[in-house]
Amino acid sequence: xxxxxxxxxxxxxxxxxxxxxxxxxxxxxxxxxxxxxxxxxxxxxxxxxxxxxxxxxxxxxxxxxxxxxxxxxxxxxxxxxxxxxxxxxxxxxxxxxxxxxxxxxxxxxxxxxxxxxxxxxxxxxxxxxxxxxxxxxxxxxxxxxxxxxxxxxxxxxxxxxxxxxxxxxxxxxxxxxxxxxxxxxxxxxxxxxxxxxxxxxxxxxxxxxxxxxxxxxxxxxxxxxxxxxxxxxxxxxxxxxxxxxxxxxxxxxxxxxxxxxxxxxxxxxxxxxxxxxxxxxxxxxxxxxxxxxxxxx
Numbered sequence: 001x002x003x004x005x006x007x008x009x010x011x012x013x014x015x016x017x018x019x020x021x022x023x024x025x026x027x028x029x030x031x032x033x034x035x036x037x038x039x040x041x042x043x044x045x046x047x048x049x050x051x052x053x054x055x056x057x058x059x060x061x062x063x064x065x066x067x068x069x070x071x072x073x074x075x076x077x078x079x080x081x082x083x084x085x086x087x088x089x090x091x092x093x094x095x096x097x098x099x100x101x102x103x104x105x106x107x108x109x110x111x112x113x114x115x116x117x118x119x120x121x122x123x124x125x126x127x128x129x130x131x132x133x134x135x136x137x138x139x140x141x142x143x144x145x146x147x148x149x150x151x152x153x154x155x156x157x158x159x160x161x162x163x164x165x166x167x168x169x170x171x172x173x174x175x176x177x178x179x180x181x182x183x184x185x186x187x188x189x190x191x192x193x194x195x196x197x198x199x200x201x202x203x204x205x206x207x208x209x210x211x212x213x214x215x216x217x218x219x220x221x222x223x224x225x226x227x228x229x230x231x232x233x234x235x236x237x238x239x240x241x242x243x244x245x246x247x248x249x250x251x252x253x254x255x256x257x258x259x260x261x262x263x264x265x266x267x268x269x270x271x272x273x274x275x276x277x278x279x280x281x282x283x284x285x286x287x288x289x290x291x292x293x294x295x296x297x
Contacts, residue, residue: 062128
């Protein structure tokens with residue numbers, strides 16, 4: 001029932017994105033720009049404006065995502081060293097394991113599994129994950145290329161973190177935006193999740209597979225299996241309970257972020273490897289996320 005009601009609708013939407021790209025050759029850059037600069041900020045603002053969770057839970061979500069990202073970075077780096085991979089391969093493994101698809105996949109799964117209340121908390125995790133992906137991911141993608149600082153500074157041009165800070169500030173001051181502002185923002189925010197799913201389908205359609213089965217298997221295993229176990233362990237260590245625990249664990253168990261591939265392409269990292277891990281983890285997450293949701297429920 002979980003697979004039918006929660007997972008399958010997400011993959012149907014992704015499949016539509018694949019079909020559209022094969023039929024019409026969709027420009028993914030336009031979709032990405034629309035999503036990043038318009039729809040996602042509107043989703044963040046509308047979700048956080050309606051947020052009913054206590055400030056303690058919001059703070060816990062931010063800390064949880066920061067800690068799980070740090071742990072996964074250290075895990076991937078350590079495994080790469082044990083396997084005697086070169087620095088470029090280790091950086092690619094870090095990008096594949098530590099940075100999560102908390103947006104395209106995560107928010108969709110959270111919405112179907114836990115409803116609007118879950119989506120509000122999931123948005124906090126998504127913004128935090130997006131911030132780490134646009135700061136730490138460029139560092140590993142561009143390490144040794146001399147462009148990491150410039151890459152990290154790109155986050156200052158993204159609207160998501162600013163909208164996040166402004167919305168939390170308004171909540172702290174008990175200021176409510178008028179309906180004439182909330183309604184159009186809410187309308188655009190509702191389009192964010194389906195657009196991100198279509199974009200994921202377009203990106204998967206344009207994936208080029210390579211025959212590096214052992215290396216890809218390591219990344220897939222660490223992201224989906226070890227990453228999910230770490231998600232449960234950290235939630236227990238932090239004492240998360242109820243909806244906050246469920247949302248945090250599911251978000252941290254999502255497949256590799258597509259943004260990791262974009263960073264690798266831009267900064268000449270091992271993009272082929274990361275793209276293949278994104279492809280395989282996305283497909284296999286239909287099974288692993290079903291199990292994770294069953295366990296948190």
